[in-house]
Amino acid sequence: MNSSKTSGSPPGPAGPEAVLTYLIRRLFAVVVMLIVVMLAVFGIFFLIPKWTGVDPATMFVGKQADAAALEGIREKLGLGDPILVQLFEFFKGILVGRDYVSAGDTIHCSAPCFGYSFKTEQAIWPVLADRLPVTLQLAAGAAVIWLLIGLTAGVVSALRRGSIWDRMTMSLALSGVSLPIYFTGLLSLAIFSYGLGLVSNEYTPMTENFPSWFSGMILPWLTLAFLFGAMYARLTRATMLEVMGEDYIRTARAKGVREPIVIRKHAMRSTMTPIITLLGVDLGALMGGAILTETTFSLPGLGQAVLKAISEKDLPLILGVTLITASAVVVANLIVDLLYGVIDPRVRLA
Amino acid sequence: MTELHKTGASAVGEPVADARPPRSFLEVRDLQVHFPTEDGLVKSVDGLSFSLEKGKTLGIVGESGSGKSVTSLGIMGLHTVGQYGRQKARLSGEIWLEGKELLSAEPDEVRRLRGREMAMIFQDPLSALHPYFTIGHQIVEAYRVHNDVDKKTAHKRAVELLDRVGIPQPDERVNSYPHEFSGGMRQRAMIAMSLVNNPELLIADEPTTALDVTVQAQILDLIRDLQKEFGSAVIIITHDLGVVAELADDILVMYGGRCIEYGTAEQVFYEPQHPYTWGLLGSMPRIDRAQSERLIPVKGSPPSLINIPDGCAFNPRCPYADVPKGDVTRTERPRLRDVGGGHKSACHMDQADRERIWNEEIAPKL
Numbered sequence: 001m002n003s004s005k006t007s008g009s010p011p012g013p014a015g016p017e018a019v020l021t022y023l024i025r026r027l028f029a030v031v032v033m034l035i036v037v038m039l040a041v042f043g044i045f046f047l048i049p050k051w052t053g054v055d056p057a058t059m060f061v062g063k064q065a066d067a068a069a070l071e072g073i074r075e076k077l078g079l080g081d082p083i084l085v086q087l088f089e090f091f092k093g094i095l096v097g098r099d100y101v102s103a104g105d106t107i108h109c110s111a112p113c114f115g116y117s118f119k120t121e122q123a124i125w126p127v128l129a130d131r132l133p134v135t136l137q138l139a140a141g142a143a144v145i146w147l148l149i150g151l152t153a154g155v156v157s158a159l160r161r162g163s164i165w166d167r168m169t170m171s172l173a174l175s176g177v178s179l180p181i182y183f184t185g186l187l188s189l190a191i192f193s194y195g196l197g198l199v200s201n202e203y204t205p206m207t208e209n210f211p212s213w214f215s216g217m218i219l220p221w222l223t224l225a226f227l228f229g230a231m232y233a234r235l236t237r238a239t240m241l242e243v244m245g246e247d248y249i250r251t252a253r254a255k256g257v258r259e260p261i262v263i264r265k266h267a268m269r270s271t272m273t274p275i276i277t278l279l280g281v282d283l284g285a286l287m288g289g290a291i292l293t294e295t296t297f298s299l300p301g302l303g304q305a306v307l308k309a310i311s312e313k314d315l316p317l318i319l320g321v322t323l324i325t326a327s328a329v330v331v332a333n334l335i336v337d338l339l340y341g342v343i344d345p346r347v348r349l350a
Numbered sequence: 351m352t353e354l355h356k357t358g359a360s361a362v363g364e365p366v367a368d369a370r371p372p373r374s375f376l377e378v379r380d381l382q383v384h385f386p387t388e389d390g391l392v393k394s395v396d397g398l399s400f401s402l403e404k405g406k407t408l409g410i411v412g413e414s415g416s417g418k419s420v421t422s423l424g425i426m427g428l429h430t431v432g433q434y435g436r437q438k439a440r441l442s443g444e445i446w447l448e449g450k451e452l453l454s455a456e457p458d459e460v461r462r463l464r465g466r467e468m469a470m471i472f473q474d475p476l477s478a479l480h481p482y483f484t485i486g487h488q489i490v491e492a493y494r495v496h497n498d499v500d501k502k503t504a505h506k507r508a509v510e511l512l513d514r515v516g517i518p519q520p521d522e523r524v525n526s527y528p529h530e531f532s533g534g535m536r537q538r539a540m541i542a543m544s545l546v547n548n549p550e551l552l553i554a555d556e557p558t559t560a561l562d563v564t565v566q567a568q569i570l571d572l573i574r575d576l577q578k579e580f581g582s583a584v585i586i587i588t589h590d591l592g593v594v595a596e597l598a599d600d601i602l603v604m605y606g607g608r609c610i611e612y613g614t615a616e617q618v619f620y621e622p623q624h625p626y627t628w629g630l631l632g633s634m635p636r637i638d639r640a641q642s643e644r645l646i647p648v649k650g651s652p653p654s655l656i657n658i659p660d661g662c663a664f665n666p667r668c669p670y671a672d673v674p675k676g677d678v679t680r681t682e683r684p685r686l687r688d689v690g691g692g693h694k695s696a697c698h699m700d701q702a703d704r705e706r707i708w709n710e711e712i713a714p715k716l
Contacts, residue, residue, distance in 0.1 A: 247477040255432050255492040255543070256465035256473075269482050344482055345527040 022341055030334045037326040042090050047083070049051040055079075059315045061118050073118055076100035076107065080285065088251070108291075114323055115316035122318035128302065134203065135301035138293065141221040143279070146229035151251050151275070153229070154236025159263070161241065169233065176230025185223040185296035192219060203299050220297045224290055228282060234272060243270045276339050284332030288325030372446035374401035375583055376425075376551055381443035383417070383424045383607075390656040394420040396607040397443075402600075404550060407577060407584040407614070409594030411630065412604035415652045418587045419606075422553045425585075426459040427452060439686035440572060446705060447551065457701060465702045466496040469544035470651040471573075473556040475536035479528040485512070486524035493546045515572060534565035538572065545576060552577070553585045556610055570596050591634050595619065607654045613693035623695035623704055625668050628712045636716075646715065670707060674698040709714050 049056045057074045074148070077100065078086055092098050093113030100107040100116060109116050114124040120318055153173070157166040193201040199219055205210035243249065244267055252266045291303035298304075309317035340347045380610035383395040395417040402408045410418050423429055425447075429439035447467065452460055472478035480488060482696040489508035490501065497504070505524070512520035515538040528536055537557060544552060554573060558566035574597055577584050586597055594601055594615065601618040605610040605628065611624040622628055631649035653659055661680040665671045671679045684696040697704065 151591065212481060247472060247474065248480040250428060251472060251478045251481070252491075253428055254426055254464055254470045255459075256461050256463070256495045257491065259431060259493075266480055269480075345484075346529050 019341065023338070025139065026334055026337050026341075030330055032188075033330045034327060037330060038091065038094065039087075041319060041326070042087060042321055042323075044314065046079075046086060046090075046311070059313070060082065072102040075102035076105075076118075097319075102163070114305065117316045118147050118316055119312070119314055121330065124316050127305065127317065128320050128324060130304050131300055131305050132287075134299055135287060135294070135295070137206070137217065137292065138220055138299060138301060139283060139289055141217060142290075143225035143283060145221055145225035146232055147279070148314040149225065150229040150232025151236050155240055155271075157233065157237045157239035158244065166237075171229040173233045177225050177234070178226075181223060181227060181290075181292040182296050184226055185219070186291060190221050190224055190295070197238035201297070204298070207350075216297075220293050220299060223296070224293050232275065232278070235278060236271060238239065239271045240267060243267045246270070273340070273343060278337055280332040281329070281337030284329035286333075287328030288321060356636075372449060373400075374446075374701075375404045375448060377401040377444070377446040378421075378425070379444040379446070381421065381424060381445065382441065383429060384421050384440040386440065387656075388444060392655045393658060394655055395424065396658065398604070398607070398609055399443075400516070400602055400609065402583045403550075404583045405577070405581050406599045407597050408584060409516055409598030409601045410585060410587045411591060411594055411601060412606060413589055413648075414651055415655065416604040417607040417655075418604055419555050420607075422470065422555050422585065422587055425452070425551075425553065427457070427465075427469060427482055430457065430475065431461070432613050437614070442550055446560075460532055462496070462500065462693065464525050465492055465500050465549070466547045466549040468553065469539070469547070469549035471544050471552070471554040472559040475533065475540040476560070478526060478540060484527055485531065489524075489539070489543045489546055492543050496547050508542070509548060512539065515539070515542045515576075516568075517542070517546075519605075521684075527697045528585065529593055533561050533566040534568060536689070537561060537565075537569050540578070541569075541572060548580060549582055551583045551585070552580075553587070554589045556589070557586070559590070566593075573597065591619075591630060603630070606658050607655060608663060609694075610664065610695070610696045611694065612686070617691065619633050622708070623693065623699050624664075625699075626664050629667075630706070631716055632712070662696070670699060673707075675702050 027056050037204050046056055049059060055070075055074075056079055057077065060077065061069060074080065078089055081089075089098055093109060093111070093115075095111060097113050098109055100109065106108045107116060108121045109125075112125055114128065116123050117127075120127075133175035153169045159193035160166050189201055192198045200211040200212055201219075202212075203216045206213040249262060251267055252262045257266070288302060288306070290301070291307055293299070294301040295307060304326070305317060306321050308314070309321065337347075357552075378401065379399050380394070381395055381398045385392040385394060394415075398417070400408065410421065410539060412418050420429075424439075424441055424620060426668050427690050441453055443453065447463065447663055450463075452463070460613050478637070479485070483491075485592050486505060486508045489511065490504040493499070493504045493507050494501070499507075509520045509524050512524055517535060517538055522530075523535075528539070531539060537560075540551060541557075550574075559574065561569060570593060573584065573586070575716060584597070588594060601611075601613060601615055601619065602609055603624065605626050611618060611622065611627045613621075613623075619631070622631060626648065629646070631650060632646035635645060648667060649669075653666070659666055659680075661682055662668070662671070662684050665679045668679070680700050682698070684698050686694045686696045687692050689701060699707075
């Protein structure tokens with residue numbers, strides 16, 4: 001019996017406590033991140049204009065407003081108050097709601113108060129909440145398609161490197177990443193909707209008529225998925241090729257493991273890591289609206305709202321979308337981090 | 351005693367007419383492993399023959415690129431799986447394991463032998479173990495691939511083997527991930543994994559190269575103990591003569607994809623016949639040598655495996671290339687010749703010249 005011990009005594013296996021600590025640490029980081037995001041947004045929209053000598057009130061109301069209206073908005077937004085008070089009101093609005101008060105006029109904005117558009121005379125959150133589901137449906141449906149297509153194409157290409165299939169797929173993928181959405185989108189609309197009449201070119205809410213909803217969503221999904229699927233296919237192929245050359249893949253084969261299991265279990269597990277990273281970032285960013293896709297297909301999502309807000313200089317709306325997008329990226333990153341912890345045991349201790 | 355089978359080395363390209371049934375546990379005959387590349391055909395192993403009995407250890411020695419690892423992967427059949435889209439390795443010759451020829455066997459048949467009849471320990475246990483699975487999971491997998499048992503039984507077996515290779519608290523450490531182990535522990539776990547199915551043939555490819563010096567000796571001790579206990583045949587591949595001195599019964603010295611010297615450990619260490627072996631011995635540090643004496647490196651660099659020098663592959667680096675008369679060292683590939691007692695060497699020099707040079711020039715400096 002060989003009883004000699006090797007040098008050093010590394011920590012024992014990561015127990016449930018380690019996982020819990022990891023979870024709590026990540027959640028804490030997310031809360032901090034969100035606060036930082038809100039501070040940054042507050043700074044961009046309220047502090048920087050002040051320093052540069054621009055009256056935030058004019059940005060909120062538009063230049064054509066008369067002096068009395070401007071004064072009312074200044075009072076409602078509390079622009080005369082100290083910065084910390086303004087900041088407090090801003091956070092309070094998001095968390096519990098706030099009132100915009102000026103002489104003889106009170107506007108209530110209930111939580112989460114992302115701001116109030118004095119132009120359209122409505123609170124921002126309900127507008128966003130109305131549009132968010134459309135963007136969510138677009139992103140989620142497209143993601144399912146692009147993951148299915150991208151991963152399959154990437155894996156098969158990697159396993160048949162240099163074959164006709166590989167070359168064709170990679171050429172297609174190259175066109176996928178190069179062709180702009182408004183080209184592929186309009187082309188698909190022209191062929192499948194206007195030309196062949198196979199699908200609808202209008203958005204119908206899911207609750208209203210499911211088949212029409214599906215018919216209206218399928219082209220936007222495919223168009224978005226073509227772009228992202230191409231990127232994912234390329235990434236999957238490259239990662240898979242790298243992983244297949246790893247020593248632990250050779251070890252699995254040396255153990256006598258069947259090749260399909262070597263690929264599905266040993267190789268895929270490692271291939272998923274960079275894909276999940278990218279997916280988190282992409283989904284987070286898409287929450288801010290797939291502007292091109294939504295515009296091409298006239299989908300009433302966040303992206304369209306942003307476009308409209310920018311052209312009409314509707315500052316509170318831009319502010320609201322910025323907050324949502326930033327929060328979505330932060331939350332998506334949290335989910336990615338948690339998934340990392342599930343996939344890669346080394347992350348749990350880091 | 352192992353027996354080396356001699357090939358008609360000068361008859362290149364001609365099929366080896368050898369109908370003798372294999373008599374040894376492992377018999378490799380005229381193995382060639384070539385890789386087609388854009389620059390030309392890489393002849394990593396070019397006509398290698400040897401045999402090995404159960405319970406014996408063969409040390410394969412040579413510098414980087416001499417074909418040691420390629421040989422071991424060839425025996426395991428790992429050149430032909432998973433070469434997706436790449437130019438496939440070309441293997442020819444014969445590999446007989448317990449009376450079964452592996453190169454002509456069905457790939458799935460060879461797969462079923464891998465891990466069960468023949469197992470392998472790799473150089474760097476950190477990269478050779480999957481970072482995302484526990485040590486236990488990986489050992490259990492190796493066991494369940496070849497044995498129809500439930501997870502519980504396999505888990506017990508994993509703990510048993512971790513205990514056997516000297517891992518403390520194996521019932522806890524079985525749930526650890528590779529990154530939670532030290533280098534030596536990882537190699538122990540790797541050894542446990544390779545032994546889980548009691549393989550008859552164990553190939554250790556530079557098993558101690560990636561480890562601390564203090565741990566190296568422990569791992570070598572472990573391999574030796576386990577071989578005694580399991581009675582398997584062991585091939586140990588290394589560039590470190592110290593390792594083979596400790597473990598091997600027989601030594602095969604490879605150069606440029608060919609065997610240039612073969613014999614028992616005593617023969618190769620005390621009466622080496624080939625100038626390259628002399629060079630290896632001369633470049634090995636020894637504790638009993640005065641510090642003022644410098645190590646003598648082998649001059650030059652390993653041959654290109656695409657353009658292996660004509661004649662003796664070692665001739666461009668050999669200080670004695672001009673000892674044999676004429677151009678023979680540069681034109682004719684030396685055959686592996688018996689120099690007595692099963693000791694073989696592929697050198698054009700006469701035995702008398704070799705003995706003179708060894709006794710007068712080499713031995714006194716070692």
